[in-house]
């Protein structure tokens with residue numbers, strides 16, 4: 001079942017892979033035997049991520065990609081297949097976000113987040129489809145969302161709408177692409193410590209303690225908690241799991257509030 005090489009021979013393409021949860025997923029996949037490709041906007045961060053992985057003994061590839069542009073996503077995915085011979089796993093992890101009351105949000109602010117989160121995920125799925133179809137392991141798409149997309153996200157309506165869109169897109173694709181042996185799932189992390197999202201949305205706004213208390217477990221998660229879920233969903237252990245939204249949020253979506 002859970003073996004050290006359970007992703008051996010697989011090629012994984014991870015957007016937003018240069019840092020945070022994306023890099024943690026890359027590291028976990030690499031340790032489990034996968035070849036990993038990091039796609040991100042910032043070359044310096046990509047270089048630093050490759051060095052981090054190299055220090056762990058993981059050889060990875062980095063491709064500078066802005067997920068807002070379909071041509072860039074397609075070119076990076078096609079290059080991955082040209083160089084590594086296949087594509088088996090797509091992780092749509094890239095995201096952009098900021099708090100802003102909806103009445104103050106400009107159309108460009110709305111569009112920017114929808115472009116990165118929702119459109120970027122669609123571009124990844126669309127560009128990867130033909131390759132995933134040919135995967136000898138069966139293709140696996142994993143998109144990182146949040147249960148705030150389900151509940152609504154006051155103050156970040158653009159991101160909530162984008163994440164809800166990704167959930168619906170993933171369920172549609174799970175049915176459309178099931179016959180092609182492509183599984184399509186989402187992961188909904190809660191607040192994960194030591195990430196840009198939590199730092200900007202919760203720590204810099206003085207909401208850290210409140211957000212911690214909203215979880216049933218009374219603590220923020222670790223990046224590894226999300227990466228472990230992503231490893232499971234990418235592996236044969238989840239071979240009959242598609243259209244699922246795996247919640248990794250310490251019970252936050254239950255709206256638990258400590259007494």
Ligand code: HXC
Pocket residue numbers: 095096097098099100105106107108109110112113116146159190191192196197198201
């Ligand atoms: C109001 C803002 C704003 C803010 C940007 N805008 N920040 N409006 N409040 N704080 C508006 C700008 O005014 C502009 O609209 C439009 O958004 C585009 O802004 P740019 O700065 O030109 O865009 P860009 O440089 O491409 O930056 C994209 C970004 C940025 C999304 C705005 O924040 C970014 O790159 N973030 C990536 C990293 C990130 O957010 N990581 C965290 C993801 S965590 P106008 O009309 O003025 O032109 C996550 C999950 C969190 O998503 C879950 C927590 C539990």
